[in-house]
Amino acid sequence: MLTLIRGSGCEVVEVDKSKVRKGMLSSLIPGLSSLSQRGLAGWLVVLGFIMVTSIVVVTAISPWVVPYNPSQINVGRPLLSPNSQFLFGTNNMGQDVFSRVLSGGGIMLEVSILSVMICLLIGVPIGLLSSYVGGIFDRFLCLIMDSIYAFPGLVLAIAIAAMLGRGVTNMAISIAVVYVPSYFRVIRSQVLSIKEMPYVEAAKAAGAKGRTVLSRYIFPNVVPSIVVVATVNFADAILTAAGLTFIGLGVPVDIPDWGWDLTNGSRLLSSGAWWVIAYPGLMIILLALGFTLMGEGLSEMANPRLRE
Amino acid sequence: MTLRTYVISRILLTIPMIFILFTMVFLVIRVLPGDPVLLHFEKQENPAAMERMRHRLGLDKPLWIQYLDYVAGIFRGDLGESMVDYSPVAQQIISAFPATLELAIFSMVIAVSIGIFFGVEASKGYGKTRDNVIRVFGIVTYAIPVFFLGMVLQMVFGLGLHWFPVESRFPHGVDLPSGLAVGGVHFSTGLYTIDSLLEGNVYKFVVTLRGLALPSLTLGLVLSGVFIRLTRSNMFETLQLDYVTAARARGLSETSVTYGYALRNAFLPVLTMMGLQFATLLGGAILTETTFSWFGLGRYIVDRISSRDYTAIQGAVVFFGIFVSFVSLVVDLLYAYLDPRIRL
């Protein structure tokens, strides 16, 4: 959940000074052979990547593959349990759950990708700049970020989404706003330690400008942490998008969306129609899981501290 | 820097943070589309009545006066009147908070217990099956949407097996735990577990635990993954250190080495994490409270956002911010106290 992950965003990426070196980027490029050498960590990344990609592919080709129009009502009698005609049954409006499962990931994916992009575009530069420049500017930004961070995440997301109105972009923005402090914190802790490294000092002494130092020396070393936080961000964005839809701030009801199925299905559970919520719920779990696995694996690879 | 200076400086730092938080909320909710005045007029619109309502809610004053009025109120402990039913917000928050707090505490207890137990078990064999299974378990529970897990537990254990109630914090119709009544003085915390013990009523205590079981298990499970991973990685490092090898060499049993020596040192980061997660846990309780029909602070805030109840939202956020800072401070102090490496 949104509010729970932010702590782990900091925890997962602890700075191990002895492991920071130039050009760490290369260690992250997934080549299968180098991955399998990394043991479980490598497999986690591969597995997560496969999960995410398959869902993306399925959602992309869904318009051509779905047996029924996912938004059309009464394609079958309402609340049919899974059978041969409707693989996952139908919901209370007579819509085919299987078709909705195939095509419903679009919103989740859009929201999470968009929110990560916003975070990267805004959070990363702010984090880099603030921690590098330091001084009053840094302290001020820290205070603001801490305040946002102290705010219950889901509540803030709800407030912003309510303010902006419903829709994919607005959900993404609200999630991004809540998440930027996490990026800020993580980047800042990395930059603060890298700043003091001898080779950075050397570069500065040799007359390198701030911009160069930031882009050539600091940024590449911060990238692994950013990647890890980004994957966690992805997973969280999906869960928060589901949460926002639960509260009524989702997309209009004629667009297939797992979040809406979850909300709708939760009301049908008490009468025994478990399939309406089970399958979309499972898909959300798989998608979030895929990203989390990637994050776990990447984090372990970036900071391999447990060599046996 | 002495402990006293540290505490004072931390408290002083908290104040501007709360103010920034409050200002943010103050502005954000007023930008929200939707007029709290209009919400009182669902079935008709009488302009004179609407003006009177606007005045009653204090919304006809200039923005900066509304801001200062509220700030002055905070210092007095007066968080204003709800714009929905005109009840004192402070009173509503105090009635809502214990539920969220109790849920958070028990969820944390469950999360940490599961986390430490499995983290230790995993650390005993790096790379082996047990370790991998536990790691995967930690990751998977993390990815499950809280309300989904809650509903699954409700169905299985509540409706299916009838072991636990499916909703509500306390059975309807039974008198609530009343706490301690000494002479004419009545003391209750609002935390039903404590209140029922103070009252000396074991039945109510068990019933409270029963009501707490599913919600705190839901939230605790989802949270446990973080603690499993943390404990596991810290235990690895600690178990390789010299003094642990020395203890083993002295002939101490594996159990005392693990739980006696290594865990104590791996515990510190767990403590920090508890502090961090506790604050966010309070916010994350919203969906759990909704799924299990608990009337806590999370649901209160969400309800009030829907009703554009400015005073209630402001009050709840300020209260929450103060509480979170307090918890942070306590955790940091505890950390400083327990870690001999930190000398203030």
Add this chain to the structure above:
Amino acid sequence: MRCLIVVAMTVLFISACMLTLQFECKSARAGFDSLLVLGTTDSVETCLDPARAYDYFGWEIIQSLGCGLVEYKAGATGSIADIDPSLATSWSVSDDGLVWTFNLRQGVHYDDGTEFNATHVKYTFDRGIGIADADGAFVGIGYDGIINNVTVSEKYVVKFYLKIPFAAFLSLMACQASYIVDPAHAPMTSVVEYTVGDARASHPMGLGPYTLTNWTRTAGRDSEIRLQANPNYWNNASGYPKTKNMIITFYANSAGLALAIKNQEIDIAFRQLGATDINDMKTNTNLKVWEGTGAVIQYLVLQEKYAPFNNTIIRRAVGAAINRTTIVDTVFLGQAQKLYSMIPIGMFGHTDAFLALGDPNYTKTTELLAPLGYNATHKLSFKLWYETSGHYLSSPEQALVLKSSLEASGVISVTLDSADWASYGTHRRNEDMEAYVMGWYPDYIDPDDYIQPFLDSSGGSWIHHNYNNSQMDKLIAWARGNTTADARSSLYSQIQNLMVQDCPMIPTFQGSAYAVTTLKIKGVYLDITQSWRHWLVYAEE
């Protein structure tokens, strides 16, 4: 070893839980003879003072704590014949319809021993009109536009002098805003609000079948209400209230309520259960589903300020393309009725006026739209709005069905948009929604309450749909003032036909009322008044 301890403790804990489950049912009931537990998802919105309360649930409780001059008999259909004496034993109206005289019941006492008389009636109405609380029904319905003054004619006779002849006056007196307060607990100039820990100080009522023994609110919502039989109730002799103690418990959502009644943790579940849950419970042999007339209606509003709905023909074309059968069957699983008039089915004056447009009649839609240039290649397109806060039942589903029904005509294309309830209201005020779904539940039981607030140019201004028809205004004013049933009936018929001509809004369905109880419960009446009469319900062993 450690594992064993953990397992043992868990087993112990679970057995303790199961044991307490047995205990619980008994201990909750212990100490109460004659007790029923009712579960609901409602909550008192502001307070229990008729001078301010204007919400369904607030009125439900006020009705158990107080009495009005008259009341509707259980199973009422809304006609004048269904009005029974309550605190007034008989009444009459002057020929010009401007003076209503009520003879009051004697020998009725408040809880402090004071005998009820005409001064208390005057006090109640002077207070309500004087406070003129912005939230309240006195302002909302406009009591001060109807009542000129209230006079104590004799000790047990009270006269109402009206400003305009108002045919629905008795219905107005039967609604909870007109319930008589206890002056000892109702200050003249201020509203009585919820007081923590003090139930008596939290409401100004008296004389009703029950007294309030406990009212607890947590986090701004009700968590428990306890009612106990009032020994001073005027109808005690007939055995009312039938159940001496009522506990009302509150649930956050319909799923919780449904589970609670299925688990038989409560005796009665009333408002709001989802349609699928109700269907499911109909097949449950341990539960009884009660069904009754609803008075809640829903309708589609069309904004006349700008295109496309500033054109009457287009409005009628859209009206002809609505498939009410799908709404009723798909969204509500048959638990609603197709509605062809703003006046609900079962109420005096109702005619199926909108059936004239068809249900649906896509040919008519195509014919009407063709001359305007709309056809299969150039469709009439507009945005349909719905609210997402659950303020109305199943708004998203309704919107989906409306969209599919309108698009089935082949010449209309609908985009859906939504907003939460607060923003929805702002959009309505700003008049920027082309078509939007709205609902209504009655204040008083009379066709006037379903016509004037919508079709009258001033009465309907709150909807902001910019509908003005002076002919309609005249008809409404006549129907309002005329006390002859026949004349009113004919007028309302004309009004409904004119409405179909102008088509400012299209009624879609009327929700039925449902309650689910355990098998031994009797005395449940779900009638057009929408009142839940606690004092009639009892358990038969």
